Amino acid sequence: MKQDPSRSFRTGFRFAITDFRLGAKRMNKRSWVRLLDSFSDNRKSKTCAELSRGIGNLKWVRIVAIGVAFAMCGAVAQAQDGKTRIRIAIPNASICCLHLFAAQQWKVFEDNGLDAEIIQMRPQVANAAMVAGEIHYFAGVGPNSVAATLRGMSSRAVWFASDQLIYSLLARPEFKTLKELRSKRLAVGGLGDTTEVSLRIGLEAAGENPKDFVILGVGNPNIMSALESGSVEAALLNPPLLYYAKRKGFREVLDVGAHVKMPLGGLTTMSSTIQNRPAEMRRLIRAMQIAKRSMLQSKEKSVDVIIRFFKVNRETAQDTFIDYQKTVSGNGVPSREGVEQIVKSLQLLGQFGGRKVAFDEVADARIAREVAKELGYKVE
Numbered sequence: 204m205k206q207d208p209s210r211s212f213r214t215g216f217r218f219a220i221t222d223f224r225l226g227a228k229r230m231n232k233r234s235w236v237r238l239l240d241s242f243s244d245n246r247k248s249k250t251c252a253e254l255s256r257g258i259g260n261l262k263w264v265r266i267v268a269i270g271v272a273f274a275m276c277g278a279v280a281q282a283q284d285g286k287t288r289i290r291i292a293i294p295n296a297s298i299c300c301l302h303l304f305a306a307q308q309w310k311v312f313e314d315n316g317l318d319a320e321i322i323q324m325r326p327q328v329a330n331a332a333m334v335a336g337e338i339h340y341f342a343g344v345g346p347n348s349v350a351a352t353l354r355g356m357s358s359r360a361v362w363f364a365s366d367q368l369i370y371s372l373l374a375r376p377e378f379k380t381l382k383e384l385r386s387k388r389l390a391v392g393g394l395g396d397t398t399e400v401s402l403r404i405g406l407e408a409a410g411e412n413p414k415d416f417v418i419l420g421v422g423n424p425n426i427m428s429a430l431e432s433g434s435v436e437a438a439l440l441n442p443p444l445l446y447y448a449k450r451k452g453f454r455e456v457l458d459v460g461a462h463v464k465m466p467l468g469g470l471t472t473m474s475s476t477i478q479n480r481p482a483e484m485r486r487l488i489r490a491m492q493i494a495k496r497s498m499l500q501s502k503e504k505s506v507d508v509i510i511r512f513f514k515v516n517r518e519t520a521q522d523t524f525i526d527y528q529k530t531v532s533g534n535g536v537p538s539r540e541g542v543e544q545i546v547k548s549l550q551l552l553g554q555f556g557g558r559k560v561a562f563d564e565v566a567d568a569r570i571a572r573e574v575a576k577e578l579g580y581k582v583e
Contacts, residue, residue, distance in 0.1 A: 286318040287483055292329040293342040295423035298442040299468030300342050304512040306494035315486040326396050333473055344469035345397035349545045352565045357474045359567040360537050362488050364468030367530040370401055372457040373448045374437040381456045385415045387436035390429050394420035400548050402439050405459035442523040443513045465544040488574045492535050534580035537566040
């Protein structure tokens with residue numbers, strides 16, 4: 204029996220990846236996974252925004268060409284039962300996306316007329332896929348998505364999932380302090396994304412120079428195996444992997460979330476989606492907000508979702524739920540403070556220095572605000 208080629212999170216959650224047709228040829232699941240894995244986290248192709256400025260990198264041209272072909276084959280389609288089919292990319296299966304898993308499990312998407320497919324892919328790949336129309340939404344608002352917008356990608360943050368990061372740097376048992384990790388390899392999900400940015404800021408806040416460490420982007424699905432195998436000496440983790448690693452004996456040497464204040468998770472989409480499909484977007488935001496509220500109201504149901512999708516034990520699931528309660532954003536409306544925190548984090552790393560960024564340049568809170576009011580939330 205052939206191994207399931209769909210992308211797999213370290214704890215066992217598997218994502219459905221649809222087969223696509225390109226003319227008479229069929230691109231199967233394994234080909235799609237190869238396509239996703241072929242893209243690198245190389246800083247030279249930081250985001251697909253460079254695409255919109257002329258793109259000198261032939262690899263990105265191929266990405267867009269393939270993506271456009273996908274889009275022409277039916278990017279937004281009506282299912283036979285009348286539900287709107289949408290594709291949502293997630294950076295990893297973690298606490299940032301719990302509301303999506305809950306909405307899927309509890310059929311909240313279906314109740315709102317949506318047939319939602321969740322696909323895991325790197326943020327840089329998701330940017331290119333959104334430009335091509337292959338992916339409709341990216342489940343995240345952070346340094347990578349905001350940087351892409353500021354570089355020219357016509358995208359906006361439209362919904363916030365949480366108010367605070369939950370990341371900790373965990374080291375192999377032989378390392379007891381952060382200082383002992385100088386010149387050692389620290390793994391993050393990807394270079395240029397929230398994980399790297401938050402780690403660098405956290406290191407500086409702890410009195411360390413990030414240049415004294417070797418920071419490697421290993422990909423979220425590989426981060427735990429890299430730590431366990433000794434390929435890296437420490438890794439930046441969030442729930443549920445954070446608690447899994449602690450129970451395996453890895454040592455927490457830096458609480459990054461305590462030093463870095465910025466949103467985690469949310470929703471980013473193209474400006475064309477906001478303009479041309481506002482009703483669809485309203486239903487999606489409503490579904491996520493309802494799922495999030497339902498999670499906060501029912502601990503046991505939420506713990507069951509965490510166990511089911513992350514394949515963790517009940518103790519780890521309960522710890523993850525407690526963190527979710529602490530950080531989840533109330534009404535989901537993108538805030539000026541949250542956007543400012545993301546922009547500031549980018550400027551601390553030498554990007555967009557001296558540039559004054561207006562809220563409307565990177566976010567559009569109109570539909571999230573309307574949904575919040577409809578659901579009875581207090582909106583400023």
